[in-house]
Amino acid sequence: MPIGLNDIIAILPEIIVSLSACVLLIVDLFIPKGKKFFIGGIAILTVMVAAFVSFYIAGAGLTGMTVFSGMFAADGFGFFFKGIFFVIAILVILLSLSYVDTEGIENGEYYIFILFSLAGMMVMASGVDLLSIYLGLELMSLPVYILTGYAKLNKRSNEAAMKYVVLGAFSSGILLFGISLIYGITGTTELTGIATALSAGGAEHGALIIAVVMLVAGFGFKIAGVPFHMWSPDVYEGAPTPITAFMSVGPKAAAFAVILRVFLDGLAPAYDTWYLILSIVAVGSMVVGNIVAIAQTNLKRMLAYSSIGHAGYALLGVIAGGEEGVASVMYYMLVYAFMNLGIFAVMLYMRTTKRSGELISDYTGLAKKNAPLAFVMLLFLFSLAGIPPTAGFIGKFYVFMALIHAGHIYLAVIGILLSAVAAYYYIRIIMLMYMKEPEGEFEFVRSRPILYVLTLTAVVVIILGIFPGDLLSLAQSAAVFL
Amino acid sequence: MIEQIFFIIFAALAIISALGVISLRNPVHAALSLIVCFFQIACLFVLLRSPFLAVVQVFIYVGAVMVLFLFVVMILDIKKVSLGVLVTRRSKYIYFFLVGLAIELIVVLTGGFQKLILDTPGEEVKIEVIGRVLFTEFLFPFELVSILLLVAMVGAIIMIKDAEKEGAK
Amino acid sequence: MFLTYLPVLMMLAVVGAMGAAAVIFSSFLRPNNPYGTKLSPWECGMEPIGDASTGHFRVHFFVIAILFIVFDVETLYLFPWAVLLTDESISLLIFIEMFVFIVVLAIGLIYAWGKGALDWVK
Numbered sequence: 001m002p003i004g005l006n007d008i009i010a011i012l013p014e015i016i017v018s019l020s021a022c023v024l025l026i027v028d029l030f031i032p033k034g035k036k037f038f039i040g041g042i043a044i045l046t047v048m049v050a051a052f053v054s055f056y057i058a059g060a061g062l063t064g065m066t067v068f069s070g071m072f073a074a075d076g077f078g079f080f081f082k083g084i085f086f087v088i089a090i091l092v093i094l095l096s097l098s099y100v101d102t103e104g105i106e107n108g109e110y111y112i113f114i115l116f117s118l119a120g121m122m123v124m125a126s127g128v129d130l131l132s133i134y135l136g137l138e139l140m141s142l143p144v145y146i147l148t149g150y151a152k153l154n155k156r157s158n159e160a161a162m163k164y165v166v167l168g169a170f171s172s173g174i175l176l177f178g179i180s181l182i183y184g185i186t187g188t189t190e191l192t193g194i195a196t197a198l199s200a201g202g203a204e205h206g207a208l209i210i211a212v213v214m215l216v217a218g219f220g221f222k223i224a225g226v227p228f229h230m231w232s233p234d235v236y237e238g239a240p241t242p243i244t245a246f247m248s249v250g251p252k253a254a255a256f257a258v259i260l261r262v263f264l265d266g267l268a269p270a271y272d273t274w275y276l277i278l279s280i281v282a283v284g285s286m287v288v289g290n291i292v293a294i295a296q297t298n299l300k301r302m303l304a305y306s307s308i309g310h311a312g313y314a315l316l317g318v319i320a321g322g323e324e325g326v327a328s329v330m331y332y333m334l335v336y337a338f339m340n341l342g343i344f345a346v347m348l349y350m351r352t353t354k355r356s357g358e359l360i361s362d363y364t365g366l367a368k369k370n371a372p373l374a375f376v377m378l379l380f381l382f383s384l385a386g387i388p389p390t391a392g393f394i395g396k397f398y399v400f401m402a403l404i405h406a407g408h409i410y411l412a413v414i415g416i417l418l419s420a421v422a423a424y425y426y427i428r429i430i431m432l433m434y435m436k437e438p439e440g441e442f443e444f445v446r447s448r449p450i451l452y453v454l455t456l457t458a459v460v461v462i463i464l465g466i467f468p469g470d471l472l473s474l475a476q477s478a479a480v481f482l
Numbered sequence: 483m484i485e486q487i488f489f490i491i492f493a494a495l496a497i498i499s500a501l502g503v504i505s506l507r508n509p510v511h512a513a514l515s516l517i518v519c520f521f522q523i524a525c526l527f528v529l530l531r532s533p534f535l536a537v538v539q540v541f542i543y544v545g546a547v548m549v550l551f552l553f554v555v556m557i558l559d560i561k562k563v564s565l566g567v568l569v570t571r572r573s574k575y576i577y578f579f580l581v582g583l584a585i586e587l588i589v590v591l592t593g594g595f596q597k598l599i600l601d602t603p604g605e606e607v608k609i610e611v612i613g614r615v616l617f618t619e620f621l622f623p624f625e626l627v628s629i630l631l632l633v634a635m636v637g638a639i640i641m642i643k644d645a646e647k648e649g650a651k
Numbered sequence: 652m653f654l655t656y657l658p659v660l661m662m663l664a665v666v667g668a669m670g671a672a673a674v675i676f677s678s679f680l681r682p683n684n685p686y687g688t689k690l691s692p693w694e695c696g697m698e699p700i701g702d703a704s705t706g707h708f709r710v711h712f713f714v715i716a717i718l719f720i721v722f723d724v725e726t727l728y729l730f731p732w733a734v735l736l737t738d739e740s741i742s743l744l745i746f747i748e749m750f751v752f753i754v755v756l757a758i759g760l761i762y763a764w765g766k767g768a769l770d771w772v773k
Contacts, residue, residue: 003621003744011622018629022758025636029765068622109640116633123626135626139633146637210586484654528656534731541727546720553716613731614738617745624728624748628755631721635759638717639768642710 007067009057010074013050013082014122020046021115028108036100039108040093043115047093051086054079070190071132076478077330078126081257084334085125088250089118091341091453095348096242098447102351103240105150113143114246121254128481130179130189130266133258137175137222140254141168144247148239160238167221167231175218181211191266191481199269212274215262216281222255223311224304226284236304241351241358244300245344248307253333259318260326265481271321278319283414285312290422299347299360302425303340306384309422310336313399316415320402326479328398331472335395335464339383342457346377349450352443363429365438373444374433376458383461385426386419391464398472489529496522509555513548520544531606714768718760725756 008015024039031038058079066073093111100106120139127133145168149161183189185205186197202208217228224232236244263274289309296302314336317329350357367374383392396419403412464471499522502515524539616624732749736742763769 022629022632022755025758025762026765029762069619071620071622107640109636113633113637116629119629129623131620131623132626135623135630139626139630142630142633142637146640149641152641206589206592210589525660533656537730538727542720542724546716546723550713550716550720553712557710557713609731609734613735613745614741616728616731617735617748618741621748625751625755627724627728628752631724632755632759635717635721635756636762639714639763639766642714643766643768 003068006065007072010065010067011072012057013054014119014126016050016053017046017115017122018119021112021119024108024112024115028112031108033106036106036108036110037097040097040111043111044090044093046115047086047089047118051083054082054086066128068132070192071129072123072126073128073481074126075481077257077261077326077481078122080330080475080478081125081253081333082122084253084337085118085121085250088246088253088337088341089114091345091457092242092246092250094449094453095245095341095345096240097449098445099240099242099348099351102445103151105152105240107150110147110150113147117141117143117147117246117250121250124254125257127258128191128261128265130182130191130194130262133262134172134176134179137255137258138172140251141172141222144243144251147243147246148235150243151240154238156238157240158238160235163231164235171218171221171228174214178211178214178218181207181214185211191261194266195268198267203270203273208270209273212267212270212277215267216274216277219255219259219262220281223252223259223315224285224308225281225311225315226288226308227281229285229288229308232308233301233304236307237298237300237358241300241344241348244303245341245348248303248344249333249337249340252307252311253337256314256318256329256333259315260329261481263318264321264326268321275319278315279411282312282315282319283411285309285315286415286418287312290418290425293422294425296425297360298358299362299429300358302360303343306422306425307340309418310384313396313415313419316403316408316411317399319408319411320399320406322402322406323476323479324398324402324405327472327475328395328402330475330479331468332395332399334471334475335383335391335461338457338460338464339380339390339392342376342454342461343380343384345450345453345457346373346380349373349445349447349454350442352445360429360432361439364432364436366433366442368438369442370444373454376454377433378430379458379461381426381430383465385423387423389462389465391461391468394465394468394472485529489526492522492525492529496526509558510552513551513555516551517544517548520548534607534609534612711771714763718763718768721756721759725753728752 020042024042027042028036028039057074058076064075093114096110096114100110117140120136120141120143123136124133124140127136145161145165148164149157151157179189182194185202185208186194188194188197198208220228221231236248239247263278267274285308289305289307289312293302293305293309296305310332314329314332317325317332319325320328347357350362363377366377379390383390386392386396388394396415400412400415403415496519499515499518503512503519506512506515520539520543524536524544527533527536527539729749732745735745
């Protein structure tokens, strides 16, 4: 039999999320406008149930198996990333509740698309076959394309969606080409099969380098690594802010889950082939991201470049490889999700009819008007810059440690130097907030869900910065591929 | 021998019609040229012993995708589009891209790629075989496709539905 | 053998040739007398306002086209499924599989219906 009870249990979280999204599509037809937050509430509930079930499956020892004839792995690695995705989905929905109201884009499908995208990310984290990985990637991206263009009366949103969808389709095509080349070389799309075929001599194949370049291009687009980053500043700026928050952490983490699996499991025997290509992308991302960010006046664009830079740091963890490298990337993605969502929460808290909260100058003198908000902003900026005692420091520290242990001292030195450059533009905002007199009146959204998100992310960023041990050992124990 | 003659005919027609797609000024002509190109590729699939893929090609690309393209062409203002210059000053980058592709082609042809070129055509892939693999081994991707199609459909409706209302305002 | 598909190709060629022949031969036989009224797209009716090619089509056509594509792809999966249904060892299983597949897409159809994407006049 090609399908049994084990298969169903393994994908139960995915089933819950997608089934709930399907049902909500119908339910949404009967919910009057103005009451759509109801859908958001059910969506949060769904994610919680899925998280609970995943937790149960992971705890009940049902992990460590591939199901659906090697398409899907229920392993600790997948569950760790799914945990990150659940947190991201819940926080983004909470952030959206008041924003969609202000922007007049309140719509039930908004939350449903987040659920669909979540389902796609979950498939990506667990996919051990290039085919299911590709389909998961598409399922993740399609809703994000649509959400980017959600503010239909906004020209920038339209432009962003257009750019994103065209370039996204192009990168998917390149990725598919790479996958078919890999299939041509190894005769399989299963990651373990690819590894076997490559170590049996396929690694010397002349077409492998082209296949690897195409895979790097396809996945590099999703993590916005240089030189596949062109879309990200415009799309980040144009998309509705909670969606920007979502795509800066969600698809990025999912793509890193895939990159870790594909490159360190399937393509592991071809390490010499992809090591240099990924190093170029990593160093390029850190250089371009961190240096161009200095010149930005729009906070969203600045965060886009900062996110390019962070993709570069995380790629360093992939290059380091081994259990330590994988664990460092996993931890980095978790930390990055919290600190980036936190900073977007601050931005959304400032988003009123008078101010967009998107310009860096909007934050001038914030500390005099709202000291707690300025303090959490300071916390997130410190964390993004990698200053102790915040979680961002620990995340970067472990990536660099893994890199040094793996013997890539030069890359580590470049990374450390560039994070010093990065600190400049983060601290510039802190200077503006604390050293300057406020200009004009300040108004805040005072939405309770955003306050919850702010509190949670701030507390987590501090706790993970001071006591990283437990989660790090969890990541290390999960950093084994099936 | 006879197979090679057919291959050359189909391949040549495919390339000529593909050139037509990018060089014809009138979008409707370009779309019709694309239909010809898709047809030739379907014929190539038959030569590759995959009649089911040939049917898929005709069904999806010639049937459905072309309908979509033609609707887009109809919604656009053809006169304006065909008069406009689509390739601007930036076209010099295209030459870099072309040089890159040429280098890639040389690498492919001189590298160990010959291993992939099959000298004897394999057995014809029967539709039962495809079905059996699709519904047992590839069951998970298959069900995933249904959700993907659902998202695409809902997304298209969302994007267009309200745009229509705004257009009416 | 692939030559079994040769009749299909020949039939396509004959169809194309007949179409071309109809146009070519009739151009020899028919009288050639074009004038403005005769060349207008709608001979007996209202005067056309502008060109048909200036984008006066409703974007609604597009929704229908997208729905068509989605269900077209669905039909395509039905082919190998239908061929395989006679195999009793897996027929029940694949029946359920296809049922799930169709239900998911049916949700899309219900959604489109509920949203009024299928209504033509508003």
